[in-house]
Amino acid sequence: MSFPELVFLENLIGDIKDKARIEEVARIPYMQERFPIYTLAFGSKDPRAPTLALVGGVHGQEKIGSQVVLTFLETMTRLLDWDDSIHQLLEHMRIVFLPIANPVGMFLLRRGNGNRVDLMRNGPFDGPSPTTFFLGGQRVSKYLPWYRGVKGAPMELESQVLCDFIQREVFPAKVSIALDVHSGFGAIDRLWFPYSHTIQPYPQLAEAYALKTLLDETYPNHVYRMEPTAQGYTISGDLWDYLYLEHQKKELGFFFPMTLEMGSWLWLKKNPAQIFSSLGLFHPMHLHRHKRILRRHLTLFDFLQRATVSSKVWTQLNPEDRAENQKRALDYWYYET
Numbered sequence: 001m002s003f004p005e006l007v008f009l010e011n012l013i014g015d016i017k018d019k020a021r022i023e024e025v026a027r028i029p030y031m032q033e034r035f036p037i038y039t040l041a042f043g044s045k046d047p048r049a050p051t052l053a054l055v056g057g058v059h060g061q062e063k064i065g066s067q068v069v070l071t072f073l074e075t076m077t078r079l080l081d082w083d084d085s086i087h088q089l090l091e092h093m094r095i096v097f098l099p100i101a102n103p104v105g106m107f108l109l110r111r112g113n114g115n116r117v118d119l120m121r122n123g124p125f126d127g128p129s130p131t132t133f134f135l136g137g138q139r140v141s142k143y144l145p146w147y148r149g150v151k152g153a154p155m156e157l158e159s160q161v162l163c164d165f166i167q168r169e170v171f172p173a174k175v176s177i178a179l180d181v182h183s184g185f186g187a188i189d190r191l192w193f194p195y196s197h198t199i200q201p202y203p204q205l206a207e208a209y210a211l212k213t214l215l216d217e218t219y220p221n222h223v224y225r226m227e228p229t230a231q232g233y234t235i236s237g238d239l240w241d242y243l244y245l246e247h248q249k250k251e252l253g254f255f256f257p258m259t260l261e262m263g264s265w266l267w268l269k270k271n272p273a274q275i276f277s278s279l280g281l282f283h284p285m286h287l288h289r290h291k292r293i294l295r296r297h298l299t300l301f302d303f304l305q306r307a308t309v310s311s312k313v314w315t316q317l318n319p320e321d322r323a324e325n326q327k328r329a330l331d332y333w334y335y336e337t
């Protein structure tokens with residue numbers, strides 16, 4: 001048994017062959033089946049090389065997130081056939097993919113995995129602040145959404161695979177950005193950065209603001225609202241907060257994890273009938289709209305490649321610029337709203 005995104009990825013892997021380092025990192029058992037999880041790494045083998053990581057399909061019913069990542073993977077595969085500039089870029093950086101992080105959830109069109117655990121609530125830590133009621137993660141019942149799994153149990157295999165992938169491919173890099181693509185919350189496309197477990201500003205707020213400024217100045221008409229995740233809601237067990245905190249402990253390079261949360265309420269407004277379908281809230285149904293969404297984020301991926309390889313301007317701020325960015329960031333994200 002399979003599903004369209006997995007078939008697409010496996011066909012693409014057939015075409016990629018020697019262009020990337022491809023691994024089947026796990027097989028997730030479900031009923032009589034075992035669903036593979038693949039990772040792909042393009043470019044520099046120097047562990048310290050700047051790295052961009054793209055992740056999709058963490059929440060199974062948000063198929064569009066996986067499709068957006070797969071679309072970029074396909075474009076990159078084709079560019080490698082003829083575009084010298086991408087080869088030059090990849091001499092200096094690495095681009096790594098985990099396009100279908102929760103294959104059983106995608107097969108079942110379910111948010112959680114085969115055990116009904118919400119992988120983005122499954123990290124082994126609780127926030128210091130009370131998290132948003134229920135939506136912030138719950139251990140009451142696996143039959144209710146946002147289930148965190150049994151307290152004290154090991155992480156789900158899919159969560160462990162995601163963490164291992166980031167720790168292996170991304171942590172050694174001197175600079176890295178991770179983008180995890182989701183859909184479902186709100187009416188606009190948001191770029192969320194840590195923290196999600198607390199409303200307290202995270203330590204690299206100045207650099208986040210510098211990156212936001214770079215995005216605003218380079219693409220003045222971009223569609224994104226960039227903000228700390230906790231401005232949407234606070235949650236416990238977010239894997240990106242967990243990974244960020246682990247990275248901080250190890251005093252490694254600069255790691256900037258982000259979530260692209262595509263605002264599906266907008267699609268709903270244009271097509272109210274969607275609410276009656278199982279995928280409605282998370283997935284645009286009309287083909288023309290679908291194509292537009294798959295195209296819509298390619299500019300962002302291009303920007304993130306550049307911001308990863310040419311990171312000095314936003315990650316190495318001098319003390320005055322850092323203080324100024326910090327002040328502006330606090331005004332923008334914390335005092336004016």
Ligand SMILES: [Zn+2]
Pocket residue numbers: 059062182183184
């Ligand atoms: Zn999601």
